[in-house]
Amino acid sequence: MGNIFENHVVIAFAVTLLAGLATVIGGALVLFFKQPNARLLSFGLAFSAGAMVYVSLTEILNKSISSFAETFNEQHAFAYGTFSFLLGVIFVLLLDHFIPNPHERLEKNVASGLNHQQLLRTSLMTLFAITAHNLPEGLATFFATLSSPTLGAPLAVAIAIHNIPEGVAIALPVYMATQSKKFAILASLVSGLAEPFGAALGYFILQPYLSANLFGIVFGLIGGVMVYLALDELLPTAKRYAKGHETVYGLVSGMAILASSLVMFKFTV
Secondary structure: HHHHOOOOOHHHHHHHHHHHHHHHHHHHHHHHHHOOOOOHOOOOOOHHHHHHHHHHHHHHHHHHHHHHHHHHHHHHHHHHHHHHHHHHHHHHHHHHOOOOOOOOOOOOOOOOOOOOOHHHHHHHHHHHHHHHHHHHHHHHHHHHHHHHHHHHHHHHHHHHHHHHHHHHHHHHHHHHHHHOOOHHHHHHHHHHHHHHHHHHHHHHHHHHHHOOOHHHHHHHHHHHHHHHHHHHHHHHHHHHHOOOOOHHHHHHHHHHHHHHHHHHHHOOO
């Protein structure tokens, strides 16, 4: 019986690892970019913003509310999920207040006009936000697979699908800021490994303390962080680099890809 359980743990961890490594696939796409340009960066940042906003408001916030609903009634669950979401927004707002972003203007029509310091800051904040929400995703994938492989497998596939654009969102600004494809792929790898790390953390440390309310708080906080980041960092930066409609095209594309991946997931369950 012990060996069977250990095998299930190994399988669950392997599924979580594969889902997380899908982020590297997105990061590796920078290898196909022969010459980075501002318009491509604008599209990529807006793509990330659209993906973040859509998945936060339609999926992550709902996960927060549904987690609270396991303990509280519908009204209180909705309220606690909403408050957790707003708390995430307030947290980053305060962080941005004490560590302000100068939002320096770019010189137009200058080949060297890309603000690499601003790009690096944006990419690091993107890496932080995505890595942070990958931790509870890893926990969710791991424990779902551990309890039921038929539930965990489609969840892992859905997470892997939307991890690919997340990898692009992380790697592209890092590449533009450092001109290093190795750093870009490494950044996406670090974010992807957060999922198996979250799984290991949950299994070895947090397992005795895990509860529906804890998941509700975590998902709410991360949803708020991601939406604030998208609106305050990604979209303004994307707009500064745009020369046409790249920002809105990227925003809509990011939403469409994430929406499609979630629809595919619903039909596989």
